[in-house]
Structures are given as structure tokens and as C-alpha cells.
Amino acid sequence: MLDLKAIRERPEWVDARLKTRGGRHDLTAFFALEADQRAMRATTEGLQARRNEISKLIGQMKAKGGDASALLAEMGELGPRLKEHEVALRAKEEAVQEELARLPNLPAEDVPVGPDESGNVVVRSWPEGFSGNATELNHWDIGERLGILDFQVAAETLGARFTFFRGDGARLIRALTSFMLDLHTREHGYEEILPPFLANKESLFGTGQLPKFEEDLFCLRDDPFYLIPTAEVPLTNMVRGQIVDEAVLPLKFTAWTACFRREAGAAGRDTRGLIRQHQFDKVELVWITRPEESMAALESLTLHAEEVLKRLELPYRTVALCTGDLGFASAKTYDLEVWLPGQGRYREISSCSNTLDFQARRMKARLRRVESKAVEPVHTLNGSGIAVGRTLVALLENFVQPDGSVTIPDALRPYMGGQARIEMRGR
RNA sequence: GGAGAGAUGACCGAGCGGUUGAAGGUGCACGCCUGGAAAGCGUGUGUACUCUAACCAGUACCGAGGGUUCGAAUCCCUCUCUCUCCGCCA
Numbered sequence: 001m002l003d004l005k006a007i008r009e010r011p012e013w014v015d016a017r018l019k020t021r022g023g024r025h026d027l028t029a030f031f032a033l034e035a036d037q038r039a040m041r042a043t044t045e046g047l048q049a050r051r052n053e054i055s056k057l058i059g060q061m062k063a064k065g066g067d068a069s070a071l072l073a074e075m076g077e078l079g080p081r082l083k084e085h086e087v088a089l090r091a092k093e094e095a096v097q098e099e100l101a102r103l104p105n106l107p108a109e110d111v112p113v114g115p116d117e118s119g120n121v122v123v124r125s126w127p128e129g130f131s132g133n134a135t136e137l138n139h140w141d142i143g144e145r146l147g148i149l150d151f152q153v154a155a156e157t158l159g160a161r162f163t164f165f166r167g168d169g170a171r172l173i174r175a176l177t178s179f180m181l182d183l184h185t186r187e188h189g190y191e192e193i194l195p196p197f198l199a200n201k202e203s204l205f206g207t208g209q210l211p212k213f214e215e216d217l218f219c220l221r222d223d224p225f226y227l228i229p230t231a232e233v234p235l236t237n238m239v240r241g242q243i244v245d246e247a248v249l250p251l252k253f254t255a256w257t258a259c260f261r262r263e264a265g266a267a268g269r270d271t272r273g274l275i276r277q278h279q280f281d282k283v284e285l286v287w288i289t290r291p292e293e294s295m296a297a298l299e300s301l302t303l304h305a306e307e308v309l310k311r312l313e314l315p316y317r318t319v320a321l322c323t324g325d326l327g328f329a330s331a332k333t334y335d336l337e338v339w340l341p342g343q344g345r346y347r348e349i350s351s352c353s354n355t356l357d358f359q360a361r362r363m364k365a366r367l368r369r370v371e372s373k374a375v376e377p378v379h380t381l382n383g384s385g386i387a388v389g390r391t392l393v394a395l396l397e398n399f400v401q402p403d404g405s406v407t408i409p410d411a412l413r414p415y416m417g418g419q420a421r422i423e424m425r426g427r
Numbered sequence: 428g429g430a431g432a433g434a435u436g437a438c439c440g441a442g443c444g445g446u447u448g449a450a451g452g453u454g455c456a457c458g459c460c461u462g463g464a465a466a467g468c469g470u471g472u473g474u475a476c477u478c479u480a481a482c483c484a485g486u487a488c489c490g491a492g493g494g495u496u497c498g499a500a501u502c503c504c505u506c507u508c509u510c511u512c513c514g515c516c517a
Contacts, residue, residue, distance in 0.1 A: 041477060045486040052486090055498040059445035068497080075497045243437080243474090366474095368437085373456080375474075 001361040002103055004034070017106040020113050020323035030099050037092045044085040051075070051082055101205070102212055105358040107323040108295075108332040114322030123334070125317035126310060134344030139396040140273040142342075143169060145404055146422055149274070160271060161263060161278045163389075168422045172395070172408075173281055175415035176388050177256045180283040180308055184385055188304045190254035190285065195234035197257055198225040203237040206363030208329035208355075215264045218278075227260035231284035232382040239288050239378065240363035246370045249378065250297060251288040254385060256281065274389045275347065281388035287381040290367060291357065294379035295332070298354040302334045305350045305385045311411040314394045315339040317346055329355045336386065342397040349390045352383030 007014040008031070015027045054071050061068040107113075112121050143149030148169025154162040165173055184190040204210040204226060209217060218227040228234060235253045244251075259282050270276035285304060287297045302318065309316045321333040330353035337346035357377035360366070367378045399407045406422040413420060 038477070041486080045477065048487085049485055051498080056446060058497055063445080072497055079497075245437090373472080 001100055001358060002106065003357070003361065004100060008034070014106065018103065020107055021104060021326060022115055022324045023104065025103060030096075030103075033092070033099065034096050037089070037096050040085070040089045040092055044082070044089045047078065047082045047085055051078060054078070098211075101362070104328045105326075105331050105355060107326055108354070108356075111326065111332050112320060112322040113324075115324040117322075117325045119322030120325055120335070121320045121322065123318050123320050125315075126306070127315060130315045130339070132315065132339045132344065132346075133341055135341040135397070135400070137397065137400050138273060138342040139340075139393040142396045142400050142404070142406065143274075145424070146406065147425055148172070148422065151273075161276065163274060163277060167425060168416075168419075169392070171416065172392055172412075172422070173388055175412055176391050177281060177283060179311075179412055179415050180385060180388070181254060181256060183308060183311065184254040184283070184285065184304060188252075188254075188307075190252045193231075193235060193238075193253050193255040195228075195231060195238075195255055195257060197228050197260075199228050199233045199237070200225055202363075203233050203240065206237050206240050206365075207233050207359050208362065209233065212328065216262055218260045218262055228257060229261050230259050230382075230384075231255040231257040231282065232286060235284060235286040236288075236359055236365075236380050236382060237363060239365040239380075241365070243366045243368050243375055244288070244378065246290060246367045249288060249290050249367060250293065251286075253286045253288075254283060255286075256283050256388075258282075274393050277389060280390075283385050283388060285352075285383045285385040288365070289379045289381065291376070291379050294354050294356060294381060297379075297381055298332060298334070298352060301381055301383045301385075302336070302352040305336055305352055305383050308386050308391075309336065309338060309349070311409070312391065312395065313409045313411075314391070314398055316349070327351070327353060329353070329358050331356045331358065334383075336384075338390070338394045340394060340397050347390065347393075349394065350384035350386040352381070354379065354381045 002014070011027060011031055015025075018025050018027070054075050058068045058071050058075075061071065112119060114120065140149060140151065144151065146168070148165065148167055150164040150166050153164045181192055185192050198220070201210060201224065204217070209229060217229060220226070234257075235255055238253065239251070258279055260279050263276055263278065266276060274280075285301050287294075287301055289297045306316070306318065316336050316338045319335045319337055321330075321335060326333055333351060333353040335348050336350035336352070338349040339345075340347050356379050359380045360377035365378050365380070366375050368375050395409070396406055399409070401407060401421075404424060408416055408420055408422065
């Protein structure tokens with residue numbers, strides 16, 4: 001949520017920043033609505049002040065046994081009028097909040113301006129000088145042939161966009177997860193969290209999935225919960241409604257969770273394979289920081305995610321998203337894209353964002369300064385560290401051997417009981 | 428699922444329906460005192476919003492939402508959560 005006071009101070013600038021995202025936002029109408037609301041507030045509060053004053057006088061009058069009938073008469077007239085004003089004001093306030101909650105975050109100053117993903121900028125790639133090779137072998141072919149991915153069973157039992165991992169496939173997912181969590185907890189200083197996979201409306205509003213993107217979420221029928229689309233939701237909401245001491249920041253959380261997405265708007269895209277599933281595993285990274293350190297934190301967080309790919313020897317590049325490609329809550333985002341030989345191109349495997357105080361305002365997450373005791377919103381960041389299913393895709397396509405087996409990178413072998421390759425198993 | 432108890436400020440904890448944003452304590456900040464510290468004494472110490480250049484002033488908030496009343500932290504209703512006991516259960 002944008003800071004109402006701040007955007008009121010320079011509406012033209014805000015309007016211009018929002019326009020770089022490409023969406024349409026009628027700020028003129030919004031500001032008119034908001035000014036209207038403030039006028040209503042002024043008159044309502046005036047009436048409330050009068051009511052309080054009269055009530056006080058009546059109390060004093062009665063205490064001395066005086067005659068309060070004139071005051072009671074005024075109240076009889078003022079009461080209903082005040083009620084009307086209060087009801088109208090509340091409706092107006094809700095309208096303002098509704099509109100405000102639908103405005104996306106403002107892109108940071110150093111975000112490249114562009115209309116869509118074509119405007120994104122590659123900031124670095126690894127290994128240096130790498131030029132991708134393309135192969136005929138898709139991960140789904142490799143995986144099915146090895147017997148570690150079963151799309152057939154998934155399709156028959158559930159339908160599209162689900163997978164049964166079998167044998168070494170299931171074990172690889174588990175190994176990758178452990179490897180990533182160990183890296184982040186032991187070397188990058190994160191606290192490991194195992195959060196609930198369900199979240200309520202308040203949490204989803206806090207991180208920005210609601211109210212705008214409800215159609216992307218799985219919702220329970222009989223209880224007021226949604227399946228989480230990312231661990232960003234529970235992890236960031238750990239500070240919802242809190243005033244944390246400045247001294248405890250930054251908080252750094254990492255978690256493995258399954259993630260659930262309806263992919264409502266993605267019909268027909270990536271229908272084969274693991275790339276776009278209704279359920280997938282992801283290790284997430286979340287920081288809660290002081291405002292002045294959040295941009296540096298984004299660089300650190302991104303490097304932590306990159307380290308996963310380096311250790312797994314997977315070629316990737318880091319891309320700065322342009323204004324038109326930024327997510328709703330994000331002010332600045334780096335995507336990590338891993339090279340997939342089977343597709344002959346880079347695909348997103350991590351997205352690291354600084355939302356500044358945008359989510360913090362929505363969830364009322366604040367810090368108290370040690371020196372001044374002042375209270376202000378924290379900054380929140382999140383990034384995949386990294387998407388486990390897509391990592392498996394990258395392993396299969398990058399490390400497949402001519403005989404159809406797949407070698408396991410050194411860093412992962414301890415997590416596979418020393419196993420060096422995935423081979424055909426008779427079933 | 429059944430029965431009971433509770434939800435007040437950073438924390439503990441009072442609060443006959445009226446001048447309570449909320450006693451008292453703890454903590455914290457500043458000052459006095461001291462060679463320095465402790466103790467002691469004094470002062471201050473919620474969040475959000477409106478108005479203002481600023482000061483001042485005003486409004487809302489005592490789990491959430493309704494209601495009664497001239498007036499509700501205090502009375503009534505609903506819900507949520509926490510705790511205890513019983514049942515069930517991984």
C-alpha cells in the first residue's frame with residue numbers, strides 16, 4: 001500500500017511512476033475521492049466533538065442535580081445527524097482504502113523503464129562467457145525415461161499440471177530442498193521456518209495477493225483459508241501487526257513449502273513438464289529490514305539465491321526487471337534465469353524483490369527506533385532460494401548423458417547418499 | 428465436539444455507565460544528586476488520523492463486529508483467539 005500522505009504531496013510524480021508500469025490508474029478520481037473523504041471527516045469529527053462536550057456537560061449537570069433538558073434536546077437533534085455522517089464517512093473511507101489497496105507499488109528510481117519483459121536488462125551471467133547449447137532432450141522425456149517423473153499417473157488421478165515424483169525423482173526433490181536450506185541457514189545466516197501451508201485473507205492482503213489476484217489462489221470450501229501460492233505469505237506475515245525493536249533487524253527467514261497456484265490465466269502455456277504446476281516445492285528467502293538497508297539487502301538476497309545455482313553448476317543469468325514487468329508489490333526485482341538446453345533458452349527459476357514499505361503498510365508491520373523511539377514501517381523483501389521443481393528440470397536437461405542417465409553435481413551428492421548419477425531402473 | 432475462565436498501553440495490573448487515553452507498578456528517556464555508579468527524588472513516556480508553517484486543538488482506538496444509552500473499557504448480543512477440564516485424534 002502506498003503512503004497516502006506521501007503520494008498526496010506529489011501526485012504528478014506518482015502518476016508518472018505508475019504509468020511506467022503500463023497499467024491504467026485514474027489518480028485524479030482517486031484524489032477527488034480522498035479529498036471528499038477528508039472533508040467529510042472534518043465535519044463528522046466536529047459533530048463528534050460537540051457530542052462529547054454535551055455528554056460531559058450533562059454528566060456535570062446531573063451530578064449537581066441541575067436541569068439538563070436543554071442539552072438533552074440538542075442531543076436529540078444532533079444524535080441522528082451525527083449517525084448519518086458517521087455511516088457516510090465510513091462508507092467513503094472504505095472506498096478510499098479499496099482504491100488505495102489496488103494501486104501497485106511504485107518502481108524504484110533505478111529500475112529500467114520498459115513496457116514488458118522485452119525491456120528487462122541482463123545485469124550478469126554465470127559462468128562468464130557461457131553460451132548456451134540446445135539439445136533435443138526435454139526434461140519430461142528424460143524424467144519419464146528414467147522413471148522418476150510420472151505425468152501419466154498424475155493426469156489420470158488429478159488432471160493437468162500435476163506430477164508424481166518417483167524413486168530417485170522424489171529423492172532428488174528432497175535432496176535439493178535439504179541442500180538449499182542447509183546453505184541458507186549455515187552459510188547465509190537465515191533462520192529456518194516450517195510455516196503452515198494455509199493462510200487467511202489478512203495475510204494474503206498483507207503481501208498483496210488479495211484483493212486483486214484472488215483468481216490465482218486455491219481457496220478452501222468450508223474454511224476461510226487459502227493454499228499459499230508462496231512461502232513469502234506466511235514468512236512475511238510473521239511480523240504482521242507488530243512493532244519490532246529496531247535492534248532485532250534484519251530478520252532473515254528461509255522455508256521450504258509446497259506452493260499452490262491455479263494458473264488460471266496461463267491456459268495452454270507450458271502444459272508439458274514441470275515448469276508450470278498447480279503444486280510445486282520452493283525454498284523461500286524473506287528479509288525484514290530497516291528502510292535504509294533494504295536495497296543493500298536485495299543485493300545480498302539475490303546473491304544468496306545465485307549461490308544455489310553456482311554450487312549446482314547450473315548456468316544462469318541475473319535480470320533486472322523493467323517497470324512494465326514488475327510484480328504488484330515490488331519496487332525492484334531481479335529474476336534469476338537458468339539455462340535449459342531442452343528449451344534452448346533461459347527460464348525464470350527465482351525472483352527476488354524489494355517491496356520497500358509497501359507490504360509493511362498493508363500488514364502494519366513497524367519498527368521502533370532505538371534512539372528516537374519513533375515508529376515507522378519496516379521494509380520487506382522476498383526471493384526464491386530457489387524453485388525446487390524447476391531446479392530439477394535444470395539438472396535433468398543440463399546433466400543428461402548420451403546414455404540417458406543424469407549425473408548429479410558434487411554439491412548434491414552428500415544429500416543423495418553419495419550417489420553420482422540417476423540411471424535407468426527396471427520397473 | 429462439550430463445560431468453564433479470560434482478552435486493557437512495551438510488560439504486569441486496576442478500572443461504581445459520566446471530567447479515563449485509561450489508577451498503580453515495571454521498563455524506558457531526560458534532569459537532580461554522586462568522584463563514578465547504585466539507591467533516592469523530579470519530569471516525561473501509546474497508535475492512527477484531521478487541522479496547523481509550527482505550537483495548540485480535535486477525532487478514533489481498552490480482542491473484532493453489532494446493539495442499548497444524552498454518554499460505554501464498563502451493560503446486552505454475535506464472532507475470533509487464549510487458558511483449564513472432558514471427549515476424539517496424528
